[in-house]
Amino acid sequence: MTTVNVSSVTNTVTVTENGSSTVVTVPVTSTVTAITQGPQGPSGAAAFVYQQIAPATTWTINHNLGYKPSVELLDSGSQEIDGDVAHPSDNQTVVTLNPASAGLARLI
Numbered sequence: 001m002t003t004v005n006v007s008s009v010t011n012t013v014t015v016t017e018n019g020s021s022t023v024v025t026v027p028v029t030s031t032v033t034a035i036t037q038g039p040q041g042p043s044g045a046a047a048f049v050y051q052q053i054a055p056a057t058t059w060t061i062n063h064n065l066g067y068k069p070s071v072e073l074l075d076s077g078s079q080e081i082d083g084d085v086a087h088p089s090d091n092q093t094v095v096t097l098n099p100a101s102a103g104l105a106r107l108i
Helices: none
Strands: 002-006 012-017 020-025 030-034 048-062 071-075 084-089 092-107
Touching: none
Parallel strands: none
Antiparallel strands: 002 030, 012 020, 048 092, 071 092, 084 092
């Protein structure tokens, strides 16, 4: 949460949402609380697709993205599958599956 001290404003603010406007009276000096989001994620649309041709219980993915990505797992029939995902480093992801499977991992 961020606090902003407003030292000079006009006495009214018009807020428009969904085509409806509301006029709000604002004192000359007031404190406004603004809600801010957390830090921005990695810039750009960096992504990595890993393909596991032969069925395996462990997929070691060296992606070099420089961060711990979200991982979507699909079997060779394009069906979503569950696995345990670990990130030993910002550039490597290890997926453990039971049973062994072939398919692909999308890292975003």
